[in-house]
Amino acid sequence: MATAVKTQPETAENSETETAGQGSPLVAVSSGDLMPAIPFPRITRQHLSTVGTVILSLSIGVLLWHFVTAINLDFYINFENVPAPWTVFTAFLAHIQTEIFWTHIGVSMRRILISYSFAVVLGISIGLVMGRSRIARAFIMPYIEVIRPIPAVAWIPLAILMWPTEESSIIYITFLGALFPIVLNTLHGVEQTPEVLVRAVQSLGAPRWAVFRHVVIPAALPSIAAGLAIGMGVSWFSLLAGEIISGQYGIGYFTWNAYSLINYQDIVVGMLMIGFLGTGSTAAVKAITRPMLKWQKRTR
Known part of the structure; x- marks a missing residue:
């Protein structure tokens, strides 16, 4: 004798619960609509x-x-x-409501972006070549050692004579400031590459470009990242030296003009803005290079 089994019709609620119990967690947006839960960054006690x-x-x-x-x-x-902190803060609030103040900041940021980009491309390329070629290192290093100690202020008169406009001369001075830390740190990173790894890859028949891509560059990345961060700080120093002497816009010119007008609170405003912009730029460089160094955490 067959026994009749009464089955309960499956409802939408039961279906959602059963589906959510399998695989990744699901969140019901509306009746019948499901979407994966969005993971939020976890704030730990250490962060706080x-x-x-x-x-x-x-x-x-x-x-x-x-x-x-x-x-x-x-x-x-x-x-x-x-000036007292409140006086400086009041002056800062007044300046951020003016268009000329943001023009100074925008001009300085544009100069940094152009000069630093050139320094990154050229500096990393020169550092890699010097690190893997003794001839290139012997040929280029004397120029670096002679030019590197020259301060940015000493370059200003010659840069004005060399370049057609004041803008290009300021960018050139800023480029020099960022170039040498990037070159030397890249060179140091390449020199620290374990030769055993290079020989192992070469024994497997890898061409020179493959050795560069899979061994030399990854091994040099920590030093390259450090050079990029240092180069950003030095580029701000060089930029401000150029803006003070020959610029008509820029946060360095704003600070020097405040000194010329004996406007003490604006001097401090300019100094603090330079510090904030430099800190933010360096933090941005570190944030960009951090994903390329994830392998370091996995090897610890």
Whole structure:
């Protein structure tokens, strides 16, 4: 005798629950619509501790700044003419509402982008060639060692004579500032490549380009990334030297013009903007190079 089994009709809710239990988690957007859950970045206690330490450090610095300006400290270092933090902040709020202030920032950022891009391409290329060729290193290194110690300010008169416009001369000076750290760090990274790995790849019949691509460049990437970060900082130093002497726009010109007009709060505004822009640019370089160094975490 056959036994009748009563089956319960499957509802949409049961179907969603059963599907969600299999594979990746699902989130119901509306009745019958499902989409994968979006993973949000996890904020750990270590991240909160780091952020808190940074905020505490900056707060202590601002409080010390306020204290020495409030009492007009004059003990070897004179703070009588240094503006207070609130005065600088008020001047900053006034400047960000003007178009000319953003023009200065935009001009400096454009100069950095152009000169730094040239320095990255040329610097990494020269460093790789010098690291793998003794002849190229012996030929190029004397020029680097002679030109590298020359400060950016010393280049300004000659750069103005060499280049047709002040803009191109400032970009040239900024390019030189970023070039040498990138070249030397790339050279150092290539020299640190284990020769055993190079010989192993060559014994397998790999051509010279394959050795460069799969062994030399990955091994040199940590040093290259360090050189790119250092080069960004030096490029800002060189840029400001050029803008102070021969520029008509730029955050360096803004700072020097404030000094010429004896506008103390604007001097500090310009200095802080230079610091923020330099810090942000270096952080951007590190963020761009970080994905290329993921293999380091896997090998630890």
